[in-house]
Amino acid sequence: MDALPLRSRGVSNFVALRRNLTNHVVTGMAIISTILVLVPLVAIFGYLLYKGASSLNLAFFTHVPVPVGESGGGMANAIVGSGVILGLASLLGIPVGIGAGVYLAEYARGTWLGAAVRFTADVLNGVPSIVMGLAAYALIVARQQHFSGMAGSVALAIMMVPTVTRTTEEMLATVPKSVREAALGLGIPKWRTVLSVSLRTASPGIITGCMLAFARVAGETAPLLFTAFGNQFWSFDLNQPIAALPLQIYVYALSPYDEWHRLAWAGALVLIVLIMASVTLVRIFANRGVLKGGN
Amino acid sequence: MGVDIRVENLNAWYGPVHTLHDVSLHIPANHATALIGPSGCGKSTFVRCLNRMHETSPGARADGTVLMGDLDIYKDATPVEIRRRVGMVFQRPNPFPTMSIYDNVASGLKLNGFRKKRILDEVVERSLKQAALWDEVKDDLKKKSGASISGGQQQRLCIARALAVDPEVLLMDEPASALDPVSTAKIEDLIFKLKSQYTIVIVTHNMQQAARVAENTGFFLMGKLVEFAPTTKIFTNPSDKRTEDYITGRFG
Numbered sequence: 001m002d003a004l005p006l007r008s009r010g011v012s013n014f015v016a017l018r019r020n021l022t023n024h025v026v027t028g029m030a031i032i033s034t035i036l037v038l039v040p041l042v043a044i045f046g047y048l049l050y051k052g053a054s055s056l057n058l059a060f061f062t063h064v065p066v067p068v069g070e071s072g073g074g075m076a077n078a079i080v081g082s083g084v085i086l087g088l089a090s091l092l093g094i095p096v097g098i099g100a101g102v103y104l105a106e107y108a109r110g111t112w113l114g115a116a117v118r119f120t121a122d123v124l125n126g127v128p129s130i131v132m133g134l135a136a137y138a139l140i141v142a143r144q145q146h147f148s149g150m151a152g153s154v155a156l157a158i159m160m161v162p163t164v165t166r167t168t169e170e171m172l173a174t175v176p177k178s179v180r181e182a183a184l185g186l187g188i189p190k191w192r193t194v195l196s197v198s199l200r201t202a203s204p205g206i207i208t209g210c211m212l213a214f215a216r217v218a219g220e221t222a223p224l225l226f227t228a229f230g231n232q233f234w235s236f237d238l239n240q241p242i243a244a245l246p247l248q249i250y251v252y253a254l255s256p257y258d259e260w261h262r263l264a265w266a267g268a269l270v271l272i273v274l275i276m277a278s279v280t281l282v283r284i285f286a287n288r289g290v291l292k293g294g295n
Numbered sequence: 296m297g298v299d300i301r302v303e304n305l306n307a308w309y310g311p312v313h314t315l316h317d318v319s320l321h322i323p324a325n326h327a328t329a330l331i332g333p334s335g336c337g338k339s340t341f342v343r344c345l346n347r348m349h350e351t352s353p354g355a356r357a358d359g360t361v362l363m364g365d366l367d368i369y370k371d372a373t374p375v376e377i378r379r380r381v382g383m384v385f386q387r388p389n390p391f392p393t394m395s396i397y398d399n400v401a402s403g404l405k406l407n408g409f410r411k412k413r414i415l416d417e418v419v420e421r422s423l424k425q426a427a428l429w430d431e432v433k434d435d436l437k438k439k440s441g442a443s444i445s446g447g448q449q450q451r452l453c454i455a456r457a458l459a460v461d462p463e464v465l466l467m468d469e470p471a472s473a474l475d476p477v478s479t480a481k482i483e484d485l486i487f488k489l490k491s492q493y494t495i496v497i498v499t500h501n502m503q504q505a506a507r508v509a510e511n512t513g514f515f516l517m518g519k520l521v522e523f524a525p526t527t528k529i530f531t532n533p534s535d536k537r538t539e540d541y542i543t544g545r546f547g
Contacts, residue, residue: 110353178389182453184351186403186460187379196406200393 045272052269055262060270065232065248068257075267077234079274081149081243084236085228086218088153093160094210098199100161101168101206106194118169125162132159133223141227149242152228156220160213167209171202207286211279218275221246245271297494298364298463299324300345305359307340307349314340315357318520320513327486327495329509329526331502333541336515338498342466345496346381347374363464379407382457382493386469388449390441390456396432399441399452403460418459426455427485447478454485458493465489467497471504483508502542506530514538 059074066073100117108114136155141147175198183193199206217223224230229241230251236242245267252264300322307315315337322328330338343349344357347368361368368377390399398405400419409415419436423429428451432444441452450470457465467486471479486495486508499505505512506526513523514535522529522538533539540546 176389178385178387179391181348181351181383181385182389182391182456183402183406184374185346185348185378185383185385186406186456187375187377188403188406189375192406197391201391203393 048265048269048272051262052265052267055266056269060263060266064234065263068255068260071259073263075243075245075248075263075270077231078243078245078248078267079270080236081228081231082218082245082271082274084238085149085152085156085224085242085244086214088150088238089156089160089217090210090214092153093157093213094164096157097161097164097210097213098168098206100165101172102194102199104165104169105172106190106198118166121162121165124158125166128222129159129220130222130225132156133226136223137226144239146239147227147229147241149228149238149240152224152242152244153238155223155227156217159217159220159223160210163213163216164206164209167212168202168206171205171209172198174205175201204286207282211282215275215279218278219246219271221250225250245274296463296492297324300464300494300496301360301362302345303360303362305341305344305357305361307337307344307357308355309340309352310354314518315344316518318359320520320523322494322496323511324494325491326511327490327497327509329505329512330496330498330515331500331505331512331541332515332521333546334500337518338513338515339468340518341515342383342468342496342498345464345466346378346383348378348383350374379403379460380462381464381466382460382462384450384453384457384465384467384470387473388446388453390449390452392440392442394441395437396439396441396444396452397436400455400459402456407460419455422455422459423452425458425485425489426451427481428452428455445478447474447481450474450478450482451485454482458489462493464494464496467495469498469500472500479504502530514541516541 057074059072060076061074061079062076063072063074064077065075100121104114104118108117132155135158136151140151140154144151179201180193180198183197184190188197224244224247228244228247230247231241231243233243249264249267249271252260252267255261302322303319305315305318306313318337318341330341332338340349345361345363345368347357349355349357351374357369359369363377363380366372391402394402397419400422401415404415404418420429420433423432428448431448432439432452441449444452450473454465454470471482474482483504486497489495490508497505497509509526511523512526512529514521514529514533514537516537522533522535524534529538530542533542
């Protein structure tokens, strides 16, 4: 049977016109919003390229900072230092976050403790990063009587936990009950079902959550001010002050010297590119060998 | 080989709601037994009590005796032990979406720590052949996801997955209700072939299906087992007026 024309189904010309118009308006608003999101991103990145790229050279990646007045020097120690601090922060923060997310999604549904953990995670997410730095200062630096890369990692790890926890919980909640029942029905114990079925099914979303948390803390300066402190020389000792890109950028950008300003721009560019590169690498790595479902 | 199942005074609750009332019946070994009845009559709850799946729902509990052979499944065993001996096939095909076809079938063994590749290969092939799926998927065993094949194939994959752990009982909760008639016929053929080796309990909305595959049929209504008898008797000469009303289509 042929579809009846709109008119004979009781839809007037006016109503049809209005629906069409609404459709166009909403689509237009979605496009405008997308542009509004993309423009600042592209602008910032472009400006960083414009200001920073010219100061980039091999020395930037191989040399440590030089004293004021001397030209040249680089941020090699800060790049490596950031890598070390972030690596340890991820090692500490991601397992704890995933563990808490699994607890919330698989074991604590409807319990008061679950609700308390969830609420705490949300509050923790809203705590200003400088407060995290002060907390790590009070807990570690003040007791040890010296700044340390370790304290910086702990501060960043605590910042990662709530994001990782909540995304893990949300992603596990999207795993259908029927898939869990299939595993339980095969006589697979609950812990194994959680590890090999629920977490595995939810893993793409959980990895995205971890990457979001990583990217967020990678650029943090405030938590490192009172913890990692910064260092003008090579040092990978996590028990000592250690250099980090955001700290170096902060110090250079606040300085009165043009040479340091240029290096700060270059540092910001390198920081952003490194974050993008690590997120991209993890995605490629995580997607390898993952079979895609048909429906 | 299958075992018989003896159920005595089984009651089940979802929170405060009493969904199953004093059900007692004897399911013979190596036969297919069908459970029919209108939606919400308790037949699904009943089969979920036979592998202690019922108690995984929040607030759910069951009370009574279920003997599988000589084993009292609520007293002498843990739910995990029971479920290794009782396979289950669900209403909607539920393959593990991130696993290959091979890993789906092998999952019951692999995730319980079994690793011998040669034996796994054999079990996967045997189970897929038993489920009449081998010829359709043998070239894509490790290439395709369990969720990438058609719905009917997915359901046979789920049957193969259940058979791979060598259960004694196979519970099927409306296994064909989400499938087209051709896939349904394939599932019914399978049940017919498998019932000489396994004790099969099948919940179905489709009375013709019960008549085609099962030796015995139980009729559930409002959480009670109204009648349990040989299938031919249920469909030709039921003793209870309510059974007759249901199978003649007067309600439900």
